[in-house]
Amino acid sequence: MVAAVSISAPETNTNDSSRNISQTHHLAVKAAKTNKGKRAIEKNAPRRKEVAAKTLMLLHGAVTSEVLKSLINDLSQMKYGENHKMNRKNPGIRPFEGGGEVSLEFFAEKSHSATFAFANHQKKKRPHAITFGRFYNHKIYDCVEMMVNGETFVPIIKFGNAAASTTIGSKPCMMFLGDKFETDANLRQLKNVFADVFRGRVVSRINLKGIDRAIVITALEDGKTILFRQFAIKYKKSGTRLPKVHLEEMGPRFDATLGRVKLPPPDVEREAMRVDKTLVKEEKANALSQGISDKVGKIYVHKQTEGLDEINRRKSLKGGLKKKEK
Amino acid sequence: MRDDENNNESHNKNRLRIETTLEATEAYTGAVDVDVGNLLVSETSVLEREKFSLTVGSLTREERDENIKAHARDVLQRLVSDLFALPSESDVNGRFALLPPGETKFPRSLPLPSMEKPKTKWEQFAEEKGIKKRKRSKMVFDEQQDEWKRRHGYDRAKDSTKIAIVEAKLSSRAGQTEDPFLKERKDKKARVEKNEMQRRRNLGEQVKEKGAAALPATLRLAIGAGSNNNSSGGGGKKGGDNGGGVGAKSLKSKQLVKDVQYKVATSTASVGKFNAPIPGDEKIKARGKRRSFASNTDDKNTKAQEKAFVEKLIKREKSKKTSEGVDVGLAAKKMQKEQETEKREGKKQKLMSKNKKKK
Numbered sequence: 001m002v003a004a005v006s007i008s009a010p011e012t013n014t015n016d017s018s019r020n021i022s023q024t025h026h027l028a029v030k031a032a033k034t035n036k037g038k039r040a041i042e043k044n045a046p047r048r049k050e051v052a053a054k055t056l057m058l059l060h061g062a063v064t065s066e067v068l069k070s071l072i073n074d075l076s077q078m079k080y081g082e083n084h085k086m087n088r089k090n091p092g093i094r095p096f097e098g099g100g101e102v103s104l105e106f107f108a109e110k111s112h113s114a115t116f117a118f119a120n121h122q123k124k125k126r127p128h129a130i131t132f133g134r135f136y137n138h139k140i141y142d143c144v145e146m147m148v149n150g151e152t153f154v155p156i157i158k159f160g161n162a163a164a165s166t167t168i169g170s171k172p173c174m175m176f177l178g179d180k181f182e183t184d185a186n187l188r189q190l191k192n193v194f195a196d197v198f199r200g201r202v203v204s205r206i207n208l209k210g211i212d213r214a215i216v217i218t219a220l221e222d223g224k225t226i227l228f229r230q231f232a233i234k235y236k237k238s239g240t241r242l243p244k245v246h247l248e249e250m251g252p253r254f255d256a257t258l259g260r261v262k263l264p265p266p267d268v269e270r271e272a273m274r275v276d277k278t279l280v281k282e283e284k285a286n287a288l289s290q291g292i293s294d295k296v297g298k299i300y301v302h303k304q305t306e307g308l309d310e311i312n313r314r315k316s317l318k319g320g321l322k323k324k325e326k
Numbered sequence: 327m328r329d330d331e332n333n334n335e336s337h338n339k340n341r342l343r344i345e346t347t348l349e350a351t352e353a354y355t356g357a358v359d360v361d362v363g364n365l366l367v368s369e370t371s372v373l374e375r376e377k378f379s380l381t382v383g384s385l386t387r388e389e390r391d392e393n394i395k396a397h398a399r400d401v402l403q404r405l406v407s408d409l410f411a412l413p414s415e416s417d418v419n420g421r422f423a424l425l426p427p428g429e430t431k432f433p434r435s436l437p438l439p440s441m442e443k444p445k446t447k448w449e450q451f452a453e454e455k456g457i458k459k460r461k462r463s464k465m466v467f468d469e470q471q472d473e474w475k476r477r478h479g480y481d482r483a484k485d486s487t488k489i490a491i492v493e494a495k496l497s498s499r500a501g502q503t504e505d506p507f508l509k510e511r512k513d514k515k516a517r518v519e520k521n522e523m524q525r526r527r528n529l530g531e532q533v534k535e536k537g538a539a540a541l542p543a544t545l546r547l548a549i550g551a552g553s554n555n556n557s558s559g560g561g562g563k564k565g566g567d568n569g570g571g572v573g574a575k576s577l578k579s580k581q582l583v584k585d586v587q588y589k590v591a592t593s594t595a596s597v598g599k600f601n602a603p604i605p606g607d608e609k610i611k612a613r614g615k616r617r618s619f620a621s622n623t624d625d626k627n628t629k630a631q632e633k634a635f636v637e638k639l640i641k642r643e644k645s646k647k648t649s650e651g652v653d654v655g656l657a658a659k660k661m662q663k664e665q666e667t668e669k670r671e672g673k674k675q676k677l678m679s680k681n682k683k684k685k
Contacts, residue, residue: 029529032544045543046436054435114435137437152387173405175398176368191368196432199364205422208409211365216398220378229394233402240347245406247399253391264433272433278441 044112048276053082053201054114054134057107061120062091067128067148068119070155074252075117077156078215078230080169082200084111093118095131096260101140109138115197116143128153129259132193136264136272144190145259146226152255156230162250166212166232171200173211173233178219186261187219190226213250224258353403360408363428367405369397444532444540447524486510584610 032038056079058072076085086107094100095118108116118131128150133143156163174195181191198215211233218227231247238244264272348355359368375382377393412423445453452458468475468483475483487510497503532540538547587610592598620631 029533029541029545029547038544041544046439048439050434050436134433135435136433137435141433171365173365173367173402175401175405176366176370177373177394177397177401179370179372181368182370192430192432195364195366195430199366199428199432202428203425205415205424206365206409207417207420207422208414209420211406211409214398214402216394218373218378218394221373221375227394229391229398231395231398238347238351240350242347242351242407242410244351245399245403247395247402249391249395269433271437273431274434274438276438276441 049279051202053079053199054196055112056083056197057086057111057113057116058083059086059093059104059107059116059118060089061093061118062089063121063123064089064119065121065128065150067150067153068121068130071130071148071153071252071254072117072119074156077168078172078198078252079200082169084113093120095133095140095143096145096262105135105138105140108135115193117197118143126259130256131259132190132197133262134193134196136268139268140262141268141272142189142193142264143262144186144193145261146190146256147259149255149257152253154251154253156251159249159251162232162248165234165248166250167210169200170210170212171203171206172198172230173214174198175214175216176219177216178221180219180221180223184219184223185263186258187223187226189261189263190258191217214247226256226258228252228254228256348403348407351403351407352400353407354397354400358401358404360405361429362405362408362412363426364430365405365409366428366430367401369401440536440539444536446528447531487514 032041056075058076060068060072072085076083090103092100092102093104095104095116104116104118107113113135115132115134118133120129120131121127122129126145126147128148129145130148131143131145134141176191176195180187182188194215194217214231214233216227216229216231218229219225220227230250230252232250234246234248235243236246354369356369356371359370361367373379376385377397378390379385380387380390409423412425414421414423416422462477464477465474466477466483467473470484470489475481477483492506492510494504494506529541529545533547541547591601591610594601620628620635
């Protein structure tokens with residue numbers, strides 16, 4: 001796919017380059033050899049505006065459990081077409097410990113994944129632990145760990161036919177319930193991670209019929225318990241032009257306790273949050289666009305009472321006006 | 327989060343119209359953050375304990391799940407009402423709401439590509455001279471062929487390589503007449519090569535200035551290669567092997583010739599030992615590792631050889647350590663020793679001076 005092409009960039013004169021190698025600037029560049037290869041590289045190259053869904057890498061740690069296996073399967077179903085599922089055990093991966101992220105980052109780069117869910121079961125210390133996280137430039141950006149309550153876990157398959165009405169790989173609605181998502185720093189991070197993991201690709205328009213599932217995450221008052229639910233959305237007539245929403249649980253369902261949280265380093269965060277300024281349109285002051293064709297503008301007009309002021313000062317006139325009002 | 331107020335504003339504006347529908351659909355009436363662009367809703371009021379907390383009262387799991395479902399439905403209704411209020415366009419597949427860009431900020435997955443594309447030499451020149459690009463038509467009328475043709479590329483107008491009859495001067499000397507067709511082909515090749523050279527030079531300058539990030543995604547620096555300031559590239563040895571090192575092209579071809587020479591010279595029955603002497607042959611050397619074995623029978627030199635070997639090993643290990651960085655343990659030991667000797671000497675001198683005074 002790639003061929004080596006050497007490039008020589010002489011500093012002074014091309015004729016001297018062969019004589020004096022040490023003084024010339026040489027570098028070898030690998031160029032894509034075929035168009036197919038070129039396209040493959042360009043597909044995964046950095047972009048000004050990131051529109052594609054972040055691929056979710058799903059993998060297991062040294063020890064895993066039935067609950068986690070099932071959950072990972074369900075996650076792959078929820079992220080259909082946008083996930084990279086791996087089946088082998090990975091004893092070397094520990095996202096929260098120094099050096100434990102090496103092979104995770106390696107896999108991320110290989111699979112072009114920007115998010116991950118890592119399932120690891122430590123019976124006493126961290127039972128049914130699943131870590132959600134993100135990568136920036138193939139390096140771990142942040143991660144959030146939670147211990148799934150094995151008793152409460154219900155996989156998609158147990159909900160029977162509820163998921164049948166949804167389209168595979170559709171863009172889900174997401175709901176975050178509870179004030180802790182606003183007040184607690186860890187849960188705020190968790191909210192952003194979850195939203196990023198499940199939001200799918202960025203779209204400019206969406207089929208209203210296609211909005212067919214909602215992920216609901218509730219944070220309880222203890223600031224540690226998270227309730228994860230997914231519902232199928234059905235529309236019913238309400239008598240107005242707006243349909244009435246009806247929910248049917250489709251799974252997976254689990255309750256989890258928040259574990260370790262790794263926030264992004266501030267400098268990396270600043271770097272990762274950069275937005276291409278050329279893409280952000282500057283909004284014109286006082287202009288509101290309503291829909292495609294309508295544009296409403298606001299115009300500032302000076303006070304029109306300048307002439308009236310003098311008239312108003314006259315006592316006789318003031319009284320007259322008051323009388324009229326009464 | 328920040329947009330809650332905006333949303334409320336828009337709700338208030340359309341109050342008369344939406345309020346009825348919201349009521350009819352039993353939507354949640356409290357404050358809600360709606361990020362329509364990401365289909366994201368957050369309802370961040372404090373949850374009612376009786377409805378969600380298992381520790382308070384006699385709430386069962388099933389009841390709580392029902393409560394979540396009911397609450398989520400009401401909140402979702404708000405998102406749906408916002409979605410249906412968006413401008414939309416119809417299609418064979420149904421009605422499409424035109425989504426505004428999302429308001430929640432998410433980190434990028436890959437760094438933002440550099441905004442400025444480094445200028446080529448021509449672009450720099452054009453800027454200096456104030457030369458601006460002019461748009462030229464793709465098609466040109468070819469008078470010779472009497473039809474419209476592309477300006478460049480395959481089947482182009484005025485293709486100099488496809489002219490059937492060309493005027494040529496006959497040279498007075500026999501065999502010296504230049505073939506105009508051959509000349510044109512040669513010239514064309516030279517032009518292509520020149521362009522390629524300029525392209526490479528531009529790339530090289532860009533990398534030198536801005537590093538590997540300046541290259542387009544389909545080009546990347548090979549392993550072991552780098553600019554002048556990148557000395558850790560492993561150059562030398564590797565460069566010869568994979569052709570990707572410093573000054574790869576010229577070195578590679580030279581080395582290739584040498585390799586072939588060596589192979590030919592050693593491809594005799596005696597592996598090159600009893601070849602008839604050819605001038606310059608003695609210079610041919612094999613690349614790569616050569617192993618020499620100590621003699622098993624030569625008792626005279628074995629001891630000396632062994633000693634030399636061990637010394638060589640030690641030397642190598644030592645040099646490794648220094649090249650890799652500072653051996654902290656060793657350095658600490660050295661420092662300690664120095665300090666100790668200093669102390670000792672200081673004490674000695676003190677004693678000496680005392681003794682002198684006593685005398």
